[in-house]
Amino acid sequence: MMDPPPLPHPGAAGTAPFGRRLCEVSENRASGGYRVFSLLDREGPEPLPGQFYMLTTADHWAGAGERPFLPRAISVAECGPAAAGTRLDFLVEGVGPGTDRLCALQAGEGVWVTGPLGNAFAEPRRLRPGAAGAILVGGGIGVAPLALLRRRFGERNVPARVLLGFRNELHSGGLDDLFGCCEVRLATEDGHRGHQGYVTDLLAAMLAGDDAASAVVYSCGPPPMLEAVRALCADRGVACELAMESPMACGYGACFGCAVPKPDGTYMRLCVDGPVVGGEQIAAVTHA
C-alpha cells in the first residue's frame, strides 16, 4: 500500500504559520451561481494544490441563530504573488450559514485564516513510476483544487487532461474563471454544454483507451462522483488521488471530527492525513 502524501515539512512551502491571522478581502465576484473571493495573505506561504484553509469572517460570523460558529474548511482554488503577499482565491457556494456568509464578503473586510493545511496532490511519477500524464476529474464546487493543480502541472510540463462535470449552468461556477485558459472536456447533467450525463462517463471512455493506461487520476467533487472515480480506477488498475471533504471543526488535528473510515476499521483524520487520499487508502467514499 502506498503511503499517504506527507504533510509539507515545517518551514517548507505549504506549511502554515502557527495560529490564525487576519487577511483582507481584495475581491469577490460572481462565477456562475458561485462566488470567487480573493484574500491578501501577508504572512503565509504559497499553498500547494489540494491544501485548504480554515476561514472565519472577522465580523458577523455568528449570524441569525448564532451560527456559523466554527470556521469553514475551504480548498484554495488559485493563488499568486500580490503586491504585499500572496493572493488566495476561493470558490464557494452558499449552502449554509458559513458559506452564505463567505459568499457575502465585501472587499476590504477581514477574514481569519489558518493555513495552508493538509497534504497536497502528488506528481504522477510519485504515484506511478513511468506515468505519462494526469487526468483531472472535477465535479461542481469540487473543481476548485484542480484549477491550481492544473496550473502547477502546466508549469512543470506534466501533460494533464481536464474533465469537468456540472449539474447545470448555474452550478458551473469557476469554469470560465478558473479553467478559462485551458482545454476542458465537459459533461453536464442537463446537457446544456458538452456530454449530457456524468463526468465519470467521460473518464470511463478515456480509461478504456490505450493511451490512458499509464495515467494517474486526480479528482475532487461530490462523494458519489468520487466513489465512481475511485471504483473505475480500481477496476482499471489506475492510480488515483481523491481530495475529500468531511465536517471539520479545527483543521489541524485537534478535534478528531473529520474521521474517514479506513479498510481496517479504524479512521483517519482527513485534516492531517488528507484531504488528498489515495484511492487504495479507503474501501469506498461513503456518503449519507
Next chain:
Amino acid sequence: MPSFCGIALAHPVLNASGTYDAIAARRVFGDAVLDDFPFAAFVSKTITPEPRAGNAPQRLWETPAGMINSIGLPNKGLAGFLAEDLPQLAELPVPLIVSVMATGRPEFSRLVEAVGDRNEVAAIELNVSCPNVHSGLIVGEQPAETEALLETLRPLTEKPLIVKLTPNVADPAAVAVGAEQGGADAVSLINTLKASAIDPARGAPALGAGHGGLSGPAVRPIALQQLRAVRAAVGLPLVGMGGISRGADAAEFLAAGAALVAVGTENFRDPRAGSRVTAELAQVPSRGVVAAPVLDL
C-alpha cells in the same frame, strides 16, 4: 505564578482534554508550537486501556454558539500511548497531565499505575464523565462510586489525581464531595453536556452515535453555576472550563472560585486561543479596580 497541586505553572490557562492534539499541532505548524505553547500545562486526550477507533461518522454538529461532538475517545491505548505519544509529549515545554478512562476499577488501576510511574507525567486526570461512551457515565454519576474509585486509585500513585466531573447529573457537588472524600487532589469541570441534533435533510439523528456532548460558549453559564456549586461544597482546587473563549470568560471562572481554567472548543476556532485568553486575562481589571458597576446590555 500559580502553583497547582504542587506543580508550578506559568499562568492559569490549560487546555481541556481532547481539544488540542499537541503532536498533530506540531506536525502541522512545526516547532513554533513548542516556542509559543498556548497552555501552562498540557492535558492529553483521554487514554483507555486498549486502543479505540472512535465513533462512526458523523462526529460533529454545529449548534448555536457551540457544537455537539460524538468522537468516542479514539486513542492508541495505554501501550501505544506510552511507546509512541509520551516521548513526544515529554518534549513540550510545560507539565503534562494525562487523562485516563476505564470501565472498571481494575482497569483504571492499571492505567493509573502505568501512567503515574512515568517521570514525564506531572498529574493524572480521571475521566469519569465522558458522555460519549456509555460506560463512562456510571462512576461519575454516583458520589459513592466516585469515592470508591478514588479510594482504590489513591494509594497507587503519588501524582496528583484530578477528577473530571460530568455535568449530566442533578447534583455535581455531591459527586465532587465523593471525589474529595476518596482522596482526589483536585476537580475539573465541566465535561460536555449530553445533547442531540436532528439532521433536517434526513429527519434523523445527525450524529453517528445518535447523541454527543455539547460544548462552546452556549454552555458557559451552566458551567459557571456548576463550578459555584462545587466550590461551595469542597475545599479542593478547581479547574473551571466550559465555553471559555476570551480572557473575560476566564476571569468569570476565576472569580467564581476556580484555581485554573481550561480552554476547549475555542481551540478549534483559534489554534493559539490559549495564548490569547492568557494575554486577555492579564488585561482584565481585578475586582475592586472598576469604580462603578458596568452594565453589559
